[in-house]
Amino acid sequence: MRRIILSILALLPLLVVARESVVSSPNGKLVVTINDEGGRATYSVALNGQTVVLPSQLGFKGDIGDFTQGLRITNESVETVSKGYDMWQTKQFHHFYVAKQLTLDFENAQQQKTSMVFSVNNKNVAFRYVIPRQKEDNPKTAIITEEVTSFRLPDGTTTFLTPQIDPMKGWERTKPSYEEEYKADAPMTERSRYGQGYTFPCLFKVPFIATESQPSAKQEKTGGWVLISETGVSSQYCGSHLSDYSAEGGYRVAYPQAGENNGFGSPYASIALPGVTPWRTITIGETLKPIVETTIAYDLVEPLYEPSEKYQGGRYTWSWLIWQDNSINYDDQVKFIDLAAAMGYEFCLVDNWWDQNIGRERIAELSKYAQSKGVSLMLWYNSNGHWNDAPQTPRNRMDTNIARDQEMAWLKSIGVKGIKVDFFAGDKQETMKLYEDILYDANLYGIKCIFHGCTIPRGWERMYPNYVASEAVLASENVFFGEHAAIQEPFELTLHPFCRNAVGTMDWGGVIMNKYLSKDNKSRHTRKTTDVFEIASAFTNQSAVQCIAIQPNNLDELPQVELDFLKRIPTTWTETRFLDGYPGKYVILARNDGKQWYVAGLNALKEPLTLTLNLASFNLTNQLVDQADKKGRVTGVQTLPLKLDKRGNAKITLQPNGGIVIF
Secondary structure, three states: OHHHHHHHHHHHHHHOOOOEEEEEOOOOOEEEEEEOHHHOOEEEEEEOOEEEEEEEEOOEEEOOEEOOOOOEEEEEEEEEEEEEEEOOOOOOOEEEEEEEEEEEEEEOOOOOEEEEEEEEOOOEEEEEEEEOOOHHHOOOEEEEEEEOOEEEOOOOOEEEEOEOOOOOOOHHHOOOOOOOOOEEEEEOOOOOOOOOOEOOOEEEEEEEEEOOOOOHHHOOOEEEEEEEEEEOOOOOOOOOEEOOOEOOOEEEEEOOOOOHHHHOOOOOEEEEOOEEOOEEEEEEEOOOHHHHHOOHHHHOOOOOOOOOOOOOOEEEEEOHHHHOHHHOOHHHHHHHHHHHHHHOOOEEEEOOOHHHHOOHHHHHHHHHHHHHOOOEEEEEEEOOOOOOOOOOOOOOOOOOHHHHHHHHHHHHHOOOOEEEEEOOOOOOHHHHHHHHHHHHHHHHOOOEEEEOOOOOOOOHHHHOOOEEEEOOOOOOHHHHHOHHHHHHHHHHHHHHHHOHHHHOOEOOOOOOOOOEOOOOOOOOOEOOOOHHHHHHHHHHOOOOEEEOOOOOOHHHHOOHHHHHHHHHOOOOOOEEEEEEEEOOOEEEEEEEOOOOEEEEEEEOOOOOEEEEEEOOOOOOOEEEEEEEOOOOOEEEEEEEEOOOOOOOEEEEEEOOOOEEEEO
């Protein structure tokens, strides 16, 4: 009898029935299914009955325990969450988020507890881990060393990704800085260039697979799009990226590399308990519209402090892009201040070495001069520190609280309105804390922040009200540095609205109007895009403080129609709509600045692109287009009336490497 009882007890774990939980979007079309079969927590996602994310693992490990196996769901609750909020520096001003939120409580084999929260709206799935204190209210801290969070996508998925690079590589050991090249339509099985996986955001073209619940007549495959990223990363966690793909597990969340930040700081996350991890986000659409228009990065987070003043956007001139280091002198900066004033721009950015080449006393004089012209200065800073070898100064002014407070007080006293801080390199929690400290200290003095040589923002536009934008992209300076990047510019700028710029503001840094990438506009390599492409990029690239890299010589060289249009470019938007496009080939966006609609398009193809767009709802009358001769050569720019048919459709043509702005 005793032997029988023991045999039954041995079988009990096998007799435990797996528990399954389901949560659907408010419209019922997006469905997430979570279960604990075999002691492993997994989730899958379906849209309109089509599988988008195959069963993928959930869980994490840390010094408090292993939450990757022996798991069982012990409780669940569902609620509807809704909130409205406004933001000044993103693709949309008024936001309203409604989602179904499922909270699942889990217990591992050691009876340790954690929870997983899923928030599902009509376009996005987001989830995070909630970690309580365990027995007897301890421990009160945790080190999270690994996540097994994964994303398994259907076979046949193609990718639009940029690789994570090894730490302390590149110029003056300043990488990783999110400045690697993207590849479009690559097979999912292709290994990343450096073997370190991929930086967020990650875009996928996915063949949806019909679920078992679908009638047999509908078992055909359809396709759509998936954008994976994260949000809500502050000083309380590290940033993450995706691993390389594996056939068994798909992509996994990967933490920073130990060598980042010159090896200083942990590659893990340290949190106080009870605590939460950042949100992992999955934006899903049968078309690219939900991808481009998503606001999930902001919907899930809250402001961490109040703005010290009402921050506003604007345009800035920038000598360094074309004139480089030699232009960082008083007289040349006066020329770019005068240029900003002539164009009606709000800011002028003075780049590296200003403290040595101009000096602090004369920078104060320069700021006073700028203000007399209705222009405010922004100043460049090196974030260092000790984490790389970038030599540019000012150094050691942003890396400690004492130095920052002194610097910010001085900046406010001379009327500087913004700073651009460069050369961070990495995603460690230590580095995330530096971003946050700079932002918080700058806000105390009413100063806006732009970051370069940096990671992507992760909800920062809402979390930090004086945050403007990050580079985190192979940006305009590379167009100056070499012809390869100039050739790639159309590809890059028709890709970013679907990935990098979809999850956060992007300081690409320059509507470039010189024909040649040189001060004299006659030497070095040429720009490969048309003038209208460049003007339209100010609308397709989203940043509330936008660089218009016009040069003093452009005032005499550009047609008046271009100068007039460059003067009117807005940078803040009440609404953005995706109209048409394909990543890396072309893009058409509509944006409203609160006064009127603009429709802007870019064409990266090597042949003219003719499209039919329904523009009935936008109240548009004119179009700025490239003028081409009979052989297809672009000879200039012209403004034409917009003609709509009875249904509100317009036929438009974009020249190769060209653009259009309809207004």
